[in-house]
Amino acid sequence: MADPLPPALEETTSKLSELLKHPDDLDKLITLRGDFTRKKTAIDSQLKHSLSEQLSITQNGMTSISDGQKLVNAIREEMLKIDRLCAEAQGMIAEFPEINKMSVMQRNFAAVENMRSAVENFAEKLAELEDLLREDDEDLDNQPNLLAIHEGLTSLRDVRDQAMDQVTSSKTEGESGMELIENLPLGGQETLSDLFTKLDDIVGWFDEHVGQACINIIPHIQSGNNGIVVRLALVIEEEEKKDRQVKALQDAQREFQDVALRFKSINVGQRELRGYKKKFFLAVEASAQAQFETVAQAFAEDPDKLEKSCRWFFNDLNTVKLGLTDLVPKKWKIFNTYTKIYHKLMHDFLVARLDDKDITPVHVLAILNWVSKYYSKLSRLGISNPETMLTPHVIDEREADLVREYRNLITKAVEEWMDRIARNDRKAFTERLENSLDQDADGHLHTKSLGDMWTMLREQLAVAEASGRQDVVEGVVDAMYRALKARQQMWEHLVDAEVKKIEALASDSSQLEGVSSLQEWLAAIANDQITNIDDNPEMGTTSFLTRFKRDYEPLVTPAYTSTSGIEHDSLTNGYVDLSTHCMHLFASILFMTDFRNVTTDFFTQAWWSGKPMSQITVTFEDYLSGDNNYTEVLHPSLRDILVEELADALLVRYLEGVRNKSVKFRRADPFTDKIKEDLQTVFGFFSQFPGCFDLVKEKWRVVQHFVELLETDKSGVVGAFERFKANYWDVQIGWVEAVLRSRDDFERSMVGNVKSAAAGMDVERGLETVMGKVR
Numbered sequence: 001m002a003d004p005l006p007p008a009l010e011e012t013t014s015k016l017s018e019l020l021k022h023p024d025d026l027d028k029l030i031t032l033r034g035d036f037t038r039k040k041t042a043i044d045s046q047l048k049h050s051l052s053e054q055l056s057i058t059q060n061g062m063t064s065i066s067d068g069q070k071l072v073n074a075i076r077e078e079m080l081k082i083d084r085l086c087a088e089a090q091g092m093i094a095e096f097p098e099i100n101k102m103s104v105m106q107r108n109f110a111a112v113e114n115m116r117s118a119v120e121n122f123a124e125k126l127a128e129l130e131d132l133l134r135e136d137d138e139d140l141d142n143q144p145n146l147l148a149i150h151e152g153l154t155s156l157r158d159v160r161d162q163a164m165d166q167v168t169s170s171k172t173e174g175e176s177g178m179e180l181i182e183n184l185p186l187g188g189q190e191t192l193s194d195l196f197t198k199l200d201d202i203v204g205w206f207d208e209h210v211g212q213a214c215i216n217i218i219p220h221i222q223s224g225n226n227g228i229v230v231r232l233a234l235v236i237e238e239e240e241k242k243d244r245q246v247k248a249l250q251d252a253q254r255e256f257q258d259v260a261l262r263f264k265s266i267n268v269g270q271r272e273l274r275g276y277k278k279k280f281f282l283a284v285e286a287s288a289q290a291q292f293e294t295v296a297q298a299f300a301e302d303p304d305k306l307e308k309s310c311r312w313f314f315n316d317l318n319t320v321k322l323g324l325t326d327l328v329p330k331k332w333k334i335f336n337t338y339t340k341i342y343h344k345l346m347h348d349f350l351v352a353r354l355d356d357k358d359i360t361p362v363h364v365l366a367i368l369n370w371v372s373k374y375y376s377k378l379s380r381l382g383i384s385n386p387e388t389m390l391t392p393h394v395i396d397e398r399e400a401d402l403v404r405e406y407r408n409l410i411t412k413a414v415e416e417w418m419d420r421i422a423r424n425d426r427k428a429f430t431e432r433l434e435n436s437l438d439q440d441a442d443g444h445l446h447t448k449s450l451g452d453m454w455t456m457l458r459e460q461l462a463v464a465e466a467s468g469r470q471d472v473v474e475g476v477v478d479a480m481y482r483a484l485k486a487r488q489q490m491w492e493h494l495v496d497a498e499v500k501k502i503e504a505l506a507s508d509s510s511q512l513e514g515v516s517s518l519q520e521w522l523a524a525i526a527n528d529q530i531t532n533i534d535d536n537p538e539m540g541t542t543s544f545l546t547r548f549k550r551d552y553e554p555l556v557t558p559a560y561t562s563t564s565g566i567e568h569d570s571l572t573n574g575y576v577d578l579s580t581h582c583m584h585l586f587a588s589i590l591f592m593t594d595f596r597n598v599t600t601d602f603f604t605q606a607w608w609s610g611k612p613m614s615q616i617t618v619t620f621e622d623y624l625s626g627d628n629n630y631t632e633v634l635h636p637s638l639r640d641i642l643v644e645e646l647a648d649a650l651l652v653r654y655l656e657g658v659r660n661k662s663v664k665f666r667r668a669d670p671f672t673d674k675i676k677e678d679l680q681t682v683f684g685f686f687s688q689f690p691g692c693f694d695l696v697k698e699k700w701r702v703v704q705h706f707v708e709l710l711e712t713d714k715s716g717v718v719g720a721f722e723r724f725k726a727n728y729w730d731v732q733i734g735w736v737e738a739v740l741r742s743r744d745d746f747e748r749s750m751v752g753n754v755k756s757a758a759a760g761m762d763v764e765r766g767l768e769t770v771m772g773k774v775r
Contacts, residue, residue: 122159122195125152126202133205140212141220146231149206150238157203160196210235210276214283218316221323232280233328239276246273285341288316292349299353303366307373313342314377321381339383343390346374350395354402361409365467368402371395407472410464411479417456418483421449422490429494432517437524445524445633450531453487454544458551465555473555480548481567488574491525492581499585503592515593516628519586523633526582529575530635545572583642586630587649594619595653602657603665603742613654613678617685620646625688640692647686647696648770654678655706655735655774658742665710666744672707679703699770702728709739717750718757729763730772 129152132145213220213232220229291312298309320338328334350367353359374394378386387393395402425447428436438446457480464476498518535543542550549568553561591599601612622628624643631639657663665671679700686696705724712720717740724731737751 407475526579529579587645728771
């Protein structure tokens with residue numbers, strides 16, 4: 001087998017096949033080749049030009065990098081040469097150590113003299129600054145001396161830094177510079193060290209004033225006190241500029257340590273980074289954090305107060321945007337910085353609340369509802385796409401998890417309630433507890449839990465509605481639909497299990513105590529199902545299920561309303577099916593107990609000599625209108641259903657009577673008259689129920705086909721069967737064989753012919769007929 005073509009070649013072949021579809025197209029080869037050659041030449045030329053440009057750019061970049069590296073190496077070499085020349089010069093001069101020592105001494109004395117001159121007025125300047133600080137203490141809202149104090153302190157701090165730098169240098173060179181500085185005659189008993197300590201105290205005092213101004217910067221702007229804000233910004237900007245210079249020198253010293261040890265110009269000195277700008281933003285953060293402590297207290301007391309207690313948050317940011325932006329350097333990007341600080345604090349506050357193990361669902365809900373409002377308010381401040389621009393997300397994108405947790409709290413309550421109701425119902429049903437059923441005003445039987453269940457569902461739906469979130473309501477409604485379906489399945493399993501017990505014990509009448517109470521429960525359960533869905537506009541009544549749907553529909557999205565309609569219809573059909581099933585089981589129990597022996601008489605000698613059909617209809621009469629009248633405790637819509645189920649059950653047992661022991665239809669016996677008598681008895685009884693009598697008659701017409709199978713000649717059996725099968729597609733071959741075997745002229749070939757006919761028939765399947773139940 002040939003290897004597949006490469007993708008590129010396969011694509012080329014495909015294009016050629018499109019160009020050369022016909023033999024005459026071969027004449028175009030020369031023209032096509034010329035066109036392709038010209039296109040290839042143009043593309044090659046364009047690629048060469050682009051490649052040349054890229055190569056040129058790359059080459060220039062590499063050249064620039066190489067030149068830069070060469071320049072750095074050249075500077076390093078020159079500095080090493082200077083260092084070597086200095087070392088060599090020291091060796092060339094015999095008296096260099098003495099000369100160097102004298103030079104150092106001269107420099108130290110010069111430095112001391114300069115320092116003496118600088119510190120002569122040190123104490124006086126400190127006193128002046130103290131006076132200015134006291135004046136500002138009296139007017140902290142304005143601090144008119146802030147710039148003057150800062151200028152004076154900067155000068156004195158520079159003197160102190162120079163002095164300490166000289167001390168360090170003198171120690172390095174082994175001289176007694178420190179002693180000289182400490183012993184400078186300053187007057188009085190004060191030493192320079194004492195003045196430096198006092199300077200630190202005054203600096204601390206000044207920093208307190210600066211911190212006070214930083215903390216109150218928002219109130220200052222709101223009160224129109226812009227002067228102190230501008231002065232504060234000038235101080236911070238000046239300190240930031242000097243910090244940048246020191247940082248640059250520190251970086252250079254760290255990068256070129258070996259050179260810095262020999263060159264004084266790279267010595268950073270004693271000045272440290274003062275970080276006034278960082279302290280400013282820390283003060284902003286501390287001020288806002290104090291506000292959040294008030295928010296936390298209000299939120300703990302009443303979660304609905306969260307929005308109100310956070311008004312200051314957005315007022316502050318608006319003040320910064322409108323009032324502070326023009327008072328500080330633009331490069332600070334003050335609004336963005338404030339927003340990031342405040343956003344982080346809001347994030348930390350909310351996440352801390354959510355991580356609190358004692359947080360209540362109400363507080364979780366308040367935070368969930370706050371998130372959208374928070375971002376909406378930020379958008380109104382002019383922040384575009386705050387959810388993506390500000391990181392992290394204000395609650396770490398935990399909305400989906402929190403919604404699920406909050407929803408689960410409600411659904412868990414629903415499930416626990418339903419489980420509790422189900423346990424009580426199961427116990428009352430299986431043990432047939434006394435007074436375990438209720439009767440409404442119309443005398444209809446119901447389970448005691450019906451009203452309680454729907455009351456609980458309405459209450460939990462109200463809790464979900466209070467969340468104000470459609471996703472919460474939708475999740476809760478889903479859980480309620482699941483719980484209602486589970487309840488349907490519970491009842492179905494329970495009644496089926498109990499009826500199976502009756503069936504297993506039917507042969508021993510002494511074990512059949514409680515059958516009547518089971519029938520009452522079946523009536524009550526069936527009534528519950530109908531009550532759940534019984535809407536009567538004429539009477540102005542609305543069912544539980546319809547009210548439930550009307551309650552939740554305004555609270556959910558239109559899309560959910562559409563999809564939940566499927567669940568609603570499924571649940572409705574389930575209620576109908578379960579109520580019908582209970583009526584079916586009610587009828588089955590009668591035939592398991594009251595009619596167990598009677599139905600075995602059908603088509604036997606006892607049937608000829610007695611009237612078993614009359615016995616059954618008399619009992620029916622007792623259940624439907626006599627002393628044991630169950631129609632009085634049944635919902636009106638179930639009465640006809642019960643009658644239909646009794647008629648169906650009787651019809652099935654009647655037709656299955658051909659399997660009774662010793663059944664034999666003889667040609668000479670008037671069995672058709674006897675069957676007609678049974679039909680008259682049945683129709684005479686069910687005629688008193690006009691609501692379903694026509695349906696009963698229609699179903700019992702199947703007996704005509706049954707009679708035809710019995711009375712037709714052997715040659716007409718196949719035709720009779722085909723007519724039967726055409727009307728009742730689900731008639732069982734096994735039952736037909738039993739009918740044929742009950743004939744006194746039965747022959748095996750009759751069954752074979754019927755089976756052959758059945759195999760050759762193409763019957764359209766439809767809804768199940770009564771023959772589907774006959775075995």
